[in-house]
Amino acid sequence: MRLKTVFHEDFSLSRPSIHQIISAFGSGLDLQSYKSKFDALRATTQLGSNYVKSMPRYCYGSGLLDSDDKLTFFGETVNSKDPLLDLSHTQWLMHYHLSAPFGPGPVFWHELVTQRFRIGDTFRKDEIAIQISEIYEREEGKSLAERSARSTATVFLGSYIKSDGLGNLGILEKIGDSEYKVLEPPQPPMWTIGCALVAFWQIRYPDMATIHLNDLYTEGFFTDIFMISKGGFNRTLENLQREGVIEVFRVAPPYQVALLNREINYYLEKMYGNNSY
Numbered sequence: 001m002r003l004k005t006v007f008h009e010d011f012s013l014s015r016p017s018i019h020q021i022i023s024a025f026g027s028g029l030d031l032q033s034y035k036s037k038f039d040a041l042r043a044t045t046q047l048g049s050n051y052v053k054s055m056p057r058y059c060y061g062s063g064l065l066d067s068d069d070k071l072t073f074f075g076e077t078v079n080s081k082d083p084l085l086d087l088s089h090t091q092w093l094m095h096y097h098l099s100a101p102f103g104p105g106p107v108f109w110h111e112l113v114t115q116r117f118r119i120g121d122t123f124r125k126d127e128i129a130i131q132i133s134e135i136y137e138r139e140e141g142k143s144l145a146e147r148s149a150r151s152t153a154t155v156f157l158g159s160y161i162k163s164d165g166l167g168n169l170g171i172l173e174k175i176g177d178s179e180y181k182v183l184e185p186p187q188p189p190m191w192t193i194g195c196a197l198v199a200f201w202q203i204r205y206p207d208m209a210t211i212h213l214n215d216l217y218t219e220g221f222f223t224d225i226f227m228i229s230k231g232g233f234n235r236t237l238e239n240l241q242r243e244g245v246i247e248v249f250r251v252a253p254p255y256q257v258a259l260l261n262r263e264i265n266y267y268l269e270k271m272y273g274n275n276s277y
Helices: 016-027 037-044 050-060 072-082 088-099 106-117 125-140 146-161 188-205 222-225 232-244 262-275
Strands: 122-124 172-174 179-182 208-210 246-249 256-259
Touching: 016 037, 016 050, 016 072, 037 050, 037 208, 072 262, 088 106, 088 188, 088 222, 088 262, 106 122, 106 125, 106 146, 106 222, 125 146, 125 222, 146 172, 172 262, 188 222, 188 232, 188 256, 232 246
Parallel strands: none
Antiparallel strands: 122 179, 172 179, 208 256, 246 256
16 A cells, blocks of 8 residues: 555655654554544644644655554664664665655655656756656546645655755755755665665565566666666675675576575664674
8 A cells, every 4th residue: 555645744754753653653652542543643742733644654655654553673673773763774764665666655756766866867846746746647547736746746855855854865955946956875775775675575576586687677666766876786786695685696697686585674683783884
């Protein structure tokens, strides 16, 4: 299940707010004592009436909560190891989940990241709003209100500009009132890419022991989300192979990749316990 286009209540992603949400759910929020989940969050956090609607959806889209409002393995680890969501590991993996081709983030998020986040490119906010409208009409079969398209463009771009969002990843820069430039961010840490690879594999290839290496380079798929070159990704795969979690077979094309360790918790433990890459 993917987030809908207008899920955000006009708010960009806010890590301090998400911290309050995962802390509340992680401490065993007593939903039975309240009329609704939102009433419970209003009573147990410092978030306003619309924030308590918006931020749990961001938590879901970022892979921190599941569809039953339970912390995922990722959410539990973040709540324990990085509760303020300050580390690049955390922010890159949130970005991955929001941008993944099969959800949980909204369709427009995936398409904008993989089509617009090209290093050195510039674009205007109104172009993003138009593209969001086109995606909505294609997916929903009806028109999106102009105001909703503009607000969705604003919150999407704000999520990558604001320092309390994902701005510290260094993906996007605002260069004018409504113009943005795509930067070249530092490559994500090895174990973060490994963790995302496991999540991607579980959804895309759940019953496959090996896949074609070229599948990971397919435009709009895995490597585009992280904005990494083919060479940079190959070096990461070599490092993961040294760690014994994957194996790359390059005897003859088409080259193959085998995922030897599918335990997401193993990768999460490495993410938060090893900063060597």
